[in-house]
Amino acid sequence: MQEPVHERLQISPFMAAFIVMAMQFGIGVLGFQRIVAKEAGYDAWISIIGIGLLVHFIVWIMYRICEAVDGDILTANVYVFGKAIGNTINSFFIIYFISACVAVLGGLVEVIRTWMFPNLSPLLFGSMYLILGIYIVYGGFRTVTGISFFGLVIPSYLLFSFAYAIRYGDFTNLLPILDHSPLELLKSAYSMSFTVLGFGVLLFFHPFIKNPEKSKKWVHGGIFLITLIYAILAIISFAYFPPALLNKSIWATLEMWKIVRLPIIERFEYLGIANWSLIILPNVAICLWTASRVIKHVFHLRQRKGVWFVAAICLLLILIVDSRERMDMFTSFHGKIGFGLAFVYTPLLYLAIIIAKKVKKK
Amino acid sequence: MNNFFKKKKRWLQKSERSVEKQEQEIKKSLDYSKTHFINQKNNKTFTLTFIQTLVDDKIVNNNMLPPLIEEEIASVKEVEKRLPMSDIFVSKDKNEIENKLFHGYVMVTFDDSPEEFAFIGAAKNIGRSVTSPEIEFSVVGPKEAFIESLDQNINMIRKRLPIKELIAEEFKIGELTKTKVCLLYIDGVTNKQIINTVQQRLSEIDKDEISDSSYLTQIISDNGNSPFPQLLDSERPDRIVASLAEGKIAIVVDGSPHVLIGPTQLTEFFNSFEDYLLNWILASFIRLIRLFAVTFSIMITPIYVAVVTYHYELIPKDLLSTLIISRRVIPFPPILEALFLEVTIELLREAGARLPTKVGQTIGIVGGIVLGTASVEAGLTSNVLLIFIALSALASFTTPVYQMSNTIRILRFPFLFMAELWGLLGITIAFGFLLTHLLRLTSLGQPFMEPIFPFRVKDYKDALFRFPFNMQAKRPIFLRTEKPQRFSEEKAKKKKDIDE
Numbered sequence: 003m004q005e006p007v008h009e010r011l012q013i014s015p016f017m018a019a020f021i022v023m024a025m026q027f028g029i030g031v032l033g034f035q036r037i038v039a040k041e042a043g044y045d046a047w048i049s050i051i052g053i054g055l056l057v058h059f060i061v062w063i064m065y066r067i068c069e070a071v072d073g074d075i076l077t078a079n080v081y082v083f084g085k086a087i088g089n090t091i092n093s094f095f096i097i098y099f100i101s102a103c104v105a106v107l108g109g110l111v112e113v114i115r116t117w118m119f120p121n122l123s124p125l126l127f128g129s130m131y132l133i134l135g136i137y138i139v140y141g142g143f144r145t146v147t148g149i150s151f152f153g154l155v156i157p158s159y160l161l162f163s164f165a166y167a168i169r170y171g172d173f174t175n176l177l178p179i180l181d182h183s184p185l186e187l188l189k190s191a192y193s194m195s196f197t198v199l200g201f202g203v204l205l206f207f208h209p210f211i212k213n214p215e216k217s218k219k220w221v222h223g224g225i226f227l228i229t230l231i232y233a234i235l236a237i238i239s240f241a242y243f244p245p246a247l248l249n250k251s252i253w254a255t256l257e258m259w260k261i262v263r264l265p266i267i268e269r270f271e272y273l274g275i276a277n278w279s280l281i282i283l284p285n286v287a288i289c290l291w292t293a294s295r296v297i298k299h300v301f302h303l304r305q306r307k308g309v310w311f312v313a314a315i316c317l318l319l320i321l322i323v324d325s326r327e328r329m330d331m332f333t334s335f336h337g338k339i340g341f342g343l344a345f346v347y348t349p350l351l352y353l354a355i356i357i358a359k360k361v362k363k364k
Numbered sequence: 365m366n367n368f369f370k371k372k373k374r375w376l377q378k379s380e381r382s383v384e385k386q387e388q389e390i391k392k393s394l395d396y397s398k399t400h401f402i403n404q405k406n407n408k409t410f411t412l413t414f415i416q417t418l419v420d421d422k423i424v425n426n427n428m429l430p431p432l433i434e435e436e437i438a439s440v441k442e443v444e445k446r447l448p449m450s451d452i453f454v455s456k457d458k459n460e461i462e463n464k465l466f467h468g469y470v471m472v473t474f475d476d477s478p479e480e481f482a483f484i485g486a487a488k489n490i491g492r493s494v495t496s497p498e499i500e501f502s503v504v505g506p507k508e509a510f511i512e513s514l515d516q517n518i519n520m521i522r523k524r525l526p527i528k529e530l531i532a533e534e535f536k537i538g539e540l541t542k543t544k545v546c547l548l549y550i551d552g553v554t555n556k557q558i559i560n561t562v563q564q565r566l567s568e569i570d571k572d573e574i575s576d577s578s579y580l581t582q583i584i585s586d587n588g589n590s591p592f593p594q595l596l597d598s599e600r601p602d603r604i605v606a607s608l609a610e611g612k613i614a615i616v617v618d619g620s621p622h623v624l625i626g627p628t629q630l631t632e633f634f635n636s637f638e639d640y641l642l643n644w645i646l647a648s649f650i651r652l653i654r655l656f657a658v659t660f661s662i663m664i665t666p667i668y669v670a671v672v673t674y675h676y677e678l679i680p681k682d683l684l685s686t687l688i689i690s691r692r693v694i695p696f697p698p699i700l701e702a703l704f705l706e707v708t709i710e711l712l713r714e715a716g717a718r719l720p721t722k723v724g725q726t727i728g729i730v731g732g733i734v735l736g737t738a739s740v741e742a743g744l745t746s747n748v749l750l751i752f753i754a755l756s757a758l759a760s761f762t763t764p765v766y767q768m769s770n771t772i773r774i775l776r777f778p779f780l781f782m783a784e785l786w787g788l789l790g791i792t793i794a795f796g797f798l799l800t801h802l803l804r805l806t807s808l809g810q811p812f813m814e815p816i817f818p819f820r821v822k823d824y825k826d827a828l829f830r831f832p833f834n835m836q837a838k839r840p841i842f843l844r845t846e847k848p849q850r851f852s853e854e855k856a857k858k859k860k861d862i863d864e
Contacts, residue, residue, distance in 0.1 A: 119674075137800050265680070266679070268677060268679060280795070
């Protein structure tokens, strides 16, 4: 049990879906095609759908955890493992969300430096962006939700731009279907899991949903939509790129925009990247909010102060991971932790809760 | 500093002050008048005290003096009973004297009992008559606008809402100005919590001088540090009545021809009352055009600066050549060029606003075009940018609420600087700040961005679009009214079958 969140601060069940979707839809979209195709080739879209189904299952578990302890994962950890160990595990989430923030924002800085401004100062841009993030967090969770909503709705027009790639695509690229072994498909699904991560934030903002029961259908619907978008995007990319070319395209999504030609816009990817900084915004804001909330919960530091602390560490790390190799290392490291937390730790925690409940009843 | 305030407070405190002392203070003014009269029937002497400039001579000479002198009146009690006037008030409270005298009352005292006063209302009403709205002009529809008199303004509202549920609560604000402020709402419709919020905020105001309703907007707004107005002001009684009927509150301030409405949403500032006077298809179309105009007005110069400075690859070949030719001889970077023109336009607008007539504005714009053409010929700015700037200035005039159009004027400058810094990326970040700011704003505790966020489909019927009246059977959700239903939906929606 944890003290309930005031209704004034809560969000509607419908909006809960946007937070989960915003977290899932990050910098990974720009270049996940090459990574999933590495193992399973052009059958990888099956892995994407597979991992989508798994996410649905994990989200179901997450709801069960929150309902079982009537609170968020922080309460759950303390409930199962006691105050000392529980809070130690909880403080680990601070590191996780800081690294998530760095992975996303660092990725954005990398894309911008590669495609738009080679001389962009990570210090200046990072601090400006993080200050914007802090400004959002200062508005409370409702503002974070609002930014998640707009961060998805406003750039959604970009989806239409992929229609241009369909015109030049060759869908026979996908044939023959199911040409790869189940193991390869599993490996591909594993590498895709890094891109769809982020839905775990549900465990942290569950108490902020006005009617959690009603939010289930929206959250699951949102996850379904995201999986669908990823799968369709993958299929379009596979049709558009020959395998050898895709293997060299770090940001396949961006490269597909090169084909877009409008009467007043020639290089569409510039518009796309500028818009992408709006899509990244909810990711950064949610990470800052969650990390500072965990800090508040574990160390009893006011969120107003904690968020500055979190942002400072993020900025420092962004300055450190400023090359392609370091960034690659960092993201794969972060992805592995995220995978472990979402797909291994969460089910285990649920089992532990069931056991703990039975023990405590006796 | 603290001491100073204490002194000031003591000066304003009127307890324990004798009539004589008060008289000594008031006597210093030239318009103070104290005259003695003798009643012809019983030969009692009585005194009239009043402030000449505030009192209507005709009322004193024609309605007050004849009965006081000719009929048998011996005490203030009898004054109250026998004088053929309605606004009479008897008191023994000395503290009332100053208050009443300076609100246009005539004080009557009888020399044999100087501790009893009768105050007779005889205020002189100097004010202009009702004229047609100037800021919120509409081609069709009612042509009356509020004036400076509180009574007259409430009269115009009451005439359109002749129900007992329309409550008018009075507040006195300002230690010096003692401005009458009136809170209006429909009892049983408007949310109690919103009323309480306003009541509390109004009674907590601590300012010596309130000259206009816009003072109140700034003081009682949820966020005083926002360039966005969070209370709508209108000079149209019909708009106020429509808002009251929706379940909003209105604040009328004495001496101000603008009445405040709250709570409001962002979209409401881009609605004109004329939208309700036109067919819903036309109205919705015009609303969308206005929203487009606002976006265009804020964004176009920053986008020009961003594209010309950083992303000329964005422009297709044919268009690029036009751009380059227009910029060929310009010696400045795009940002200076844009700032030069924007500042020119702002100067002209400001000068136009300070000119006495509405013509001033027109002259300002014409002057802007002339100046602009000259600067293009002189090679200071490119003509493409001149077109953009002129268009964006034009577009900013489509905002129906004056306060909001001021906000839009200044919004483009942060965007311009961010565009210069990081091109389109900078514009997106500036947009992020703007969006966050708007999301954080509330109006009397209700979210400012509603119905866009929190997303409420049902409230779209009168926000970005204006749907037909038969679809407006429910009051907006964000007002959380006590009576959500305005009229029966079924009745309005019922349609006859073919050939029936």
